[in-house]
Amino acid sequence: MAAKILSQYRRQIGEFETVDFVDEAHISTLRAQLDVGVPLDLHWTWEYGSEVEELRNLYERGKKGQWNAETDVDWDTPFERDEWFMPRVGALLLPSLLTEAGADEATCREAAWDEFAHLISQLLHGEQAAMQLCGQLTNACPTMDAKFYAGSQVIDEVRHTEVLGKFLQRKMGTLYPIDPTLKVLLDMLLAAPTWKIKTLGMQCLFEGMAVGIFDQIGRATTNPLLRDIIRRVQLDESRHAAFGILSMRQVVKESSREEIEEMEDFAYSILETLNANQQLDMLRIIGPKYGLDPESVVHMMLGMPEWPMINSEVFMHTVVPNLRRLGLITERTEPHWRRVGMIYGEPVVVQ
């Protein structure tokens, strides 16, 4: 396998290799880097008739599923700082830890608020990346069906960027800057040289992760406004993940063994890096406010017997099953996924 991403920030915590971004100057540079050089081959096609029926059906479903983030969402629904919007324990990391440590309810609620604002901020930055990347796909994809679909996904991602941005601005009053690990990974996808790698990275990996995270939030939240926003976004995201699978199925079919192994390794290296961060980027910003030392928190989490089960949940939700179906997690790579807690339990299904 190729060299690990962000190898300069790799550090062992016990048996586990983390990515811990500790260079403040580098973090500032990454966030300030607004212009990214992107090699992009624009592709014309003169085939205007439908070629891939499943893709065209997905495009039709997308047209019917449009909604308006300003007028279809009831923005008068309260989302208050002094009310719980998630269970105190089990849904978010910081309030769970603080409850265990005996902190009072107000402190736990404040920590939940901070952690959630950070999480939604990262999802918002991810939505902007998806919007940019789908614009690229509209140019670069070879078939008209893929161009139609990618074009329609651009407006979906615009709407997600709008709705999460408005939620943070109107209801939470906070926007956290992008986490450095996420910025590095998103820049890699945006700057990837081929539409195949862009599609794999954004449509399968990040869309798949987003579906898993939105599902967890949607199931946990007790707030009607948040539940409604998540439900709307989720409906769109599941179409996007389906687009990724449909496109990638074709790509895999037309690729050599060597190319498939390259894609398999790429998928692992991107998600392994995200997993290796273990929320350290978040903990470094918010942890100290609550007297939590980031390294001790991660050390403690990694030591829990149920850690692989909890940690793998978001990966096992959508990304892992989809990659397996595509043949991009095989017996060759599966042990790596298991070793770092991204796959847990049920044995591999090779199709």
Ligand SMILES: [Fe+2]
């Ligand atoms: Fe989105």
Ligand SMILES: [Fe+2]
């Ligand atoms: Fe999406």
